[in-house]
Amino acid sequence: MSRTKVKPMDKLAKRLRDDAARIDVNISDELDRRLEASLLAVTPEMADQRSVTPARPLMFWWASTMTGVAAAVAVIAIMNWQAPQQPAADVPLNIIAVVPEIDLKAEAAVLTNPLQEELDNLESDLKKAEEKVRRDIGL
C-alpha cells in the first residue's frame, strides 16, 4: 500500500493547527468569577434605544446647512453694504496750477548748443577760405 503524499501546504496547515492546540490555556476560577460578575453588571443596549437616533443626523445636517447658507448671505450683504461709493481721495481740479511747468525748450537749447557753435565755426572758416581764394586769383 503506497503511502499518501502530503502536500507541503497541508502539512504546514496541520502543524499550525496542532501547535495552536498545544498552547495550554485555561480560565482560572478567579478569572471565571471576574468575567461572570462583570457580565452580570452590564446593561446591554437595546435595539429600540438606537432606533431614535437615525433622525438626528439628518436634522443636524439640515440645521448646519441652513446656518452655513445664512452666514454666507450675511457676509455677502455686509460686504456690499460697506462698498465705497466715492473715490478714495479728491483729485485737484487745476493740475497746471499745482504741477510746475517743465521748460522743455531750455533743455533742448542746452543739448544743441555745442553743435550750433561748431556749425558757426565751420561757416566762418568757409567764408575765410572763399575770401582767401578770391584774393589769390585777383577778383
Next chain:
Amino acid sequence: MTDELQLIAAAKAGSADAFCDLARRYRERLLRFLLTRCANYADAEDVLQDSLISAFRYLHSYDPRWRFSTWLYRIAIRNAAKLRGPDLVEVGELRDEENDPLLQCIADSETENLWLNARQLLNDDVFAAMWLRYAEDMSVNDISKALDRSASWTKVNLMRGRRTLESNLSDVPDQSEAYG
C-alpha cells in the same frame, strides 16, 4: 448553531446568563489568541474581559450574517490594539522573555511551536490572519471582516505568511514524520 442563535437571541433580549453561556464557548479560544497579541498574561485577561463586556453591551449591533466568533474576534483585536496605544508598536517590541505569555503557555518540550516562529517572522496583522485561518479555521471573508481588511489583502498576506513560515521550516529540523 441553532443553540447558539437561541442564546444570542436571549442575550439580545437582555439575558446575562445566556450571554455567559455563549461567552464560555469562546473565552478560552479568545484568550489563547490574545496571548499572542498582548505583552503579558494580565493584559490578555483584561482585554478578554473588556471584549466580552463590549460584545454583550453592543450585541444589538451584531449582524447574524457573520459568524459570532468573527464578530468577537474583531472586538478583541480592536481592544488589544487600544491597550497598546496609538503609537502602534509591534507586539514583539513590548514583550520581554520572562513575561511572555505565549512562552508561559507552551511547555518546555514544545518550544519548537511554530507559532513562536510565526510571531517573530510575521507582523501583527499577518500573524492574526494566519491564526484565524489555521487555528480558528476561518474563511478568507471572515478573516477580512475580523481584521477590517480587504479580501485581497487577506489572500495575499496569508500566502506571504505561509511562504515565510515554509522557508523557515526548511531551515529547522523536519518534524513531518509526526504528521505524515
